[in-house]
Structure formats: structure tokens, C-alpha cells
Amino acid sequence: MDKFVVRGGNPLVGTIRVSGAKNSALPCMAAAILTEDEVTLENIPQVQDIETERKLLASMGAEVELGYGRAQHRTTISCKTLSDPVAKYEIVKTMRASSLVLGPLVARCGMARVAMPGGCAIGGRPIDLHLKGLEKMGAVITQEHGYLEARAERLKGAHIVFDKITVTGTEDLLMAAVLAEGESIFENCAREPEVTDLAAMLVGMGAQIEGAGTATIRIHGVQKLHGVRHRINPDRIEAGTFLVAGAITRGDLIVANCNPAHLGAVIGKLQEAGARVDILSADTVRVRADGDLKATDISTQEYPGFPTDMQAQYMALATQCEGVSQVRENIFENRFMHVQELVRMGANIAVDGRSATVRGRTELSAAAVMCSDLRASASLVLAALVANGESILDRVYHMDRGYERIEEKLRGVGAQIRRMGDIFSARETAE
Ligand code: UD1
Numbered sequence: 001m002d003k004f005v006v007r008g009g010n011p012l013v014g015t016i017r018v019s020g021a022k023n024s025a026l027p028c029m030a031a032a033i034l035t036e037d038e039v040t041l042e043n044i045p046q047v048q049d050i051e052t053e054r055k056l057l058a059s060m061g062a063e064v065e066l067g068y069g070r071a072q073h074r075t076t077i078s079c080k081t082l083s084d085p086v087a088k089y090e091i092v093k094t095m096r097a098s099s100l101v102l103g104p105l106v107a108r109c110g111m112a113r114v115a116m117p118g119g120c121a122i123g124g125r126p127i128d129l130h131l132k133g134l135e136k137m138g139a140v141i142t143q144e145h146g147y148l149e150a151r152a153e154r155l156k157g158a159h160i161v162f163d164k165i166t167v168t169g170t171e172d173l174l175m176a177a178v179l180a181e182g183e184s185i186f187e188n189c190a191r192e193p194e195v196t197d198l199a200a201m202l203v204g205m206g207a208q209i210e211g212a213g214t215a216t217i218r219i220h221g222v223q224k225l226h227g228v229r230h231r232i233n234p235d236r237i238e239a240g241t242f243l244v245a246g247a248i249t250r251g252d253l254i255v256a257n258c259n260p261a262h263l264g265a266v267i268g269k270l271q272e273a274g275a276r277v278d279i280l281s282a283d284t285v286r287v288r289a290d291g292d293l294k295a296t297d298i299s300t301q302e303y304p305g306f307p308t309d310m311q312a313q314y315m316a317l318a319t320q321c322e323g324v325s326q327v328r329e330n331i332f333e334n335r336f337m338h339v340q341e342l343v344r345m346g347a348n349i350a351v352d353g354r355s356a357t358v359r360g361r362t363e364l365s366a367a368a369v370m371c372s373d374l375r376a377s378a379s380l381v382l383a384a385l386v387a388n389g390e391s392i393l394d395r396v397y398h399m400d401r402g403y404e405r406i407e408e409k410l411r412g413v414g415a416q417i418r419r420m421g422d423i424f425s426a427r428e429t430a431e
Pocket of ligand 1: 130
């Protein structure tokens with residue numbers, strides 16, 4: 001297992017580029033299931049979750065080519081034949097977003113078998129709303145041997161009001177509805193840019209969708225969809241992580257290739273804390289901080305509110321702000337696993353249910369810490385960038401799920417961070 005070795009103390013200065021959004025790329029890859037034609041996706045991030053989705057689609061009989069570097073992070077997917085519409089447990093257990101294939105598989109193949117995702121580090125994360133929606137569209141769902149099976153000769157349009165706002169739930173049912181018979185109206189939909197990105201791709205494939213990006217989406221089902229070439233949005237969470245990196249290190253960072261319009265809540269909070277954030281162009285933001293930053297409260301909400309995927313990173317920043325910050329996590333239970341590691345580095349944080357109180361500013365001292373999930377890892381990297389001494393972050397495979405070559409990108413703007421392969425596991429692999 002790889003580790004990161006990070007020596008804190010350097011302000012980050014220079015330009016850092018954001019990759020494509022993993023959380024847009026995952027549903028867009030799943031959407032390729034909806035057509036027999038070839039689909040080309042550009043700006044695909046080179047991260048482990050994308051490789052997992054490639055495996056998932058390939059295991060069903062799809063041809064998936066991932067091209068990086070000169071191929072401009074492009075993937076070409078052909079789902080001409082889907083001989084085995086099954087998402088196997090071995091893959092689903094490593095990536096819960098695998099349930100995104102459920103809707104498109106039923107829509108295209110009339111059936112899907114998807115392993116039930118088990119528990120996960122950041123709470124229960126059920127998919128009951130995906131299933132309820134599919135049932136409303138006429139699918140018959142059964143459960144056996146840890147697998148869900150959904151069947152429908154042709155799905156029918158339905159009026160669905162989501163009990164709770166769900167991002168992948170909205171995406172999954174959107175992909176089901178585009179090939180359903182008749183009209184669907186979805187209410188209380190997720191408004192995340194990733195939903196809008198997927199809808200744009202589907203419209204490019206011939207789908208009829210109105211209202212994506214708002215709470216109400218109307219879909220007029222069509223018989224067939226065709227191939228498309230689609231460019232994935234920049235990753236707003238990676239961009240937000242870099243903005244915090246600039247502020248926490250009291251640096252001067254230009255975050256390029258992002259979409260500032262998707263970063264409103266994060267930029268607002270950074271400004272409230274006293275960082276200087278300037279939108280330089282439609283795809284570039286500059287963040288500067290020197291001297292004291294002050295404590296600000298955050299409360300995670302669905303988009304356009306403050307993203308839960310930025311909560312851990314913001315908490316690292318709060319340890320370096322003067323005063324008391326309240327951090328409230330409203331989306332997921334149990335999403336404070338970074339806290340105990342931050343405390344081990346010297347942070348003063350008390351958790352009470354879904355709220356954490358961060359008292360700053362505390363000096364952080366380097367330590368050996370353990371990454372527990374994707375965004376918790378990012379929080380620990382940020383803390384290590386300002387800690388005294390050399391931190392060792394274990395289990396960076398969590399980070400590799402969603403951040404493309406983060407150590408190289410951070411090194412490019414002055415961070416002292418390197419990856420250390422585990423010689424023992426390397427030896428095991430070699431044998
Ligand atoms: C997506 C993102 C994830 C982000 C999250 C919230 C992807 C691949 N992942 O996850 O990075 O943290 O949105 O912005 O896009 N819920 C139910 N029943 C369901 C579905 C969800 O109760 O059927 C609950 C969840 O437990 C959670 C809340 O709804 O409390 C929001 O979850 P959801 O928006 O579905 O998260 P994901 O789509 O899994």
C-alpha cells in the first residue's frame with residue numbers, strides 16, 4: 001500500500017490544473033449502456049474509480065478503451081453487445097457508485113442484476129430511492145443471494161417525488177426514464193452540476209429532457225439513443241480542495257481549468273474566512289491568503305449549498321483559523337473520520353453527533369496518520385502541508401480513487417510531498 005510523505009511549511013504558489021469530475025464521469029460512462037453506438041467521453045480523470053467502472057462495463061461485455069496523456073483523457077465505450085447485465089459483488093463492494101448501472105441496464109436490456117452495496121465508511125448509504133423509482137416505472141425487483149434483480153420489458157414514464165435529494169438516485173432514474181415509454185416527471189431532484197452534465201450528454205444522444213439542474217426534471221422517453229462525443233465538466237471538489245490548499249498554506253495559487261460557477265459556496269466561505277479569492281476568467285480562480293484567517297461556520301447542504309465532499313477539507317482549514325468554527329454535516333452520518341487523525345496532529349476538535357466544534361488556531365505537528373476515505377485523505381494532506389515536520393499518510397489508495405496524481409500536482413506548486421511504495425507489497429506483487 002502506497003503512502004504519502006509530506007513535509008509541511010511551504011506556501012503553495014503557482015498554477016495548478018483541475019481534472020475532469022469523477023462524479024460526472026461515472027454516470028456518463030454508465031449512460032453509454034443506453035446505446036448500441038460508440039460513445040466518446042473527453043476530460044476523463046485518471047483515477048481508480050474510473051478504472052473500476054471500466055472493469056464493470058467490460059465485465060458485462062462492453063468494449064471500453066481508456067486513453068490518457070496524448071489521447072487527452074478520452075474514453076471510448078461501445079456497448080453494442082451486453083451479454084451479461086450483471087454488476088458483480090467484487091466490483092460493487094469497491095465502488096458504491098456501481099449502482100448507477102441499474103437504471104440504464106433495465107432500460108436497455110430489460111433486466112439487471114446488481115450486487116447490493118454493503119455498509120460503507122461514511123454511513124449506511126442505501127439505494128432504496130433508486131429501487132422505489134424503478135418500481136414506479138414498472139420494474140419488478142427481487143432480492144436473492146445478495147443481489148438485486150430488476151426486470152421490465154419496457155419501463156413506463158412515471159411521476160416520482162424523491163423523498164430525499166439523492167445525486168446518483170436522480171442520475172440513475174434519469175437514465176432509466178430516457179428510454180421509457182411516455183413522460184416522466186421527477187420532483188425534488190438533485191441539482192448538482194454532475195446531474196446537469198449527465199443530462200447534457202443524454203440530450204446529445206437524442207434524449208428529451210427539460211429542467212436538469214432544477215428540482216423538477218421532465219423527460220419524454222424515446223425509442224432509441226445514438227452515440228455522442230461529450231466533454232466532462234471540471235471537478236468542482238478537486239478545485240475546492242486546491243482553493244483550500246492555497247488558503248491554508250497562506251499561498252498564492254491559481255486554480256486553472258475549473259468552473260468557478262460551480263464553486264460559489266466554497267469561494268464564499270473562503271472569502272468569509274478572510275482569504276482573497278478572485279475569479280480571473282471563466283475557468284480560472286486565484287486564491288491568496290496571508291496573515292490571519294478567521295473562523296467561519298459551515299453546514300453541508302445539497303447543491304448549491306456547501307458540499308459534503310468539501311467538509312473534511314474545510315475542517316483542516318478551520319484548525320488554522322482564529323476562533324471557533326462549527327462544522328455541521330447534514331448529508332451523511334458518520335462523516336467525521338478525519339477528526340481523530342486531525343486531533344492526533346494537534347487539532348482541537350470536539351464532535352457531538354453531526355456537529356464538530358473546531359477551536360483554532362492550533363499548531364499542527366506532523367504525525368503518521370491513516371486515510372479512511374476519499375475526502376478524509378484530502379483533509380489530511382491539507383493538514384500535513386502546514387504541520388511542523390514530516391507526516392506519513394497511510395492508505396492513500398483512498399485518495400487515488402478520486403484525485404488524479406495529486407502529489408505531482410501539489411509538488412508543481414511548491415509542496416513537499418512524495419509517494420512511497422510499500423516495498424513489501426511490491427515484492428508480493430512481483431512474485
Ligand atoms: C453522491 C456523490 C458523493 C457525494 C454525495 C452527496 C457520486 C458518485 N457520489 O453520492 O461524492 O458525497 O452525492 O453530495 O456522485 N439516500 C437514501 N436513499 C437512497 C439514496 C440516498 O436514503 O436511495 C441518502 C443517503 O444515505 C444520504 C443522502 O441520501 O444521506 C444523499 O445521498 P446521495 O445524494 O444519494 O449520495 P450519492 O449519490 O451516493
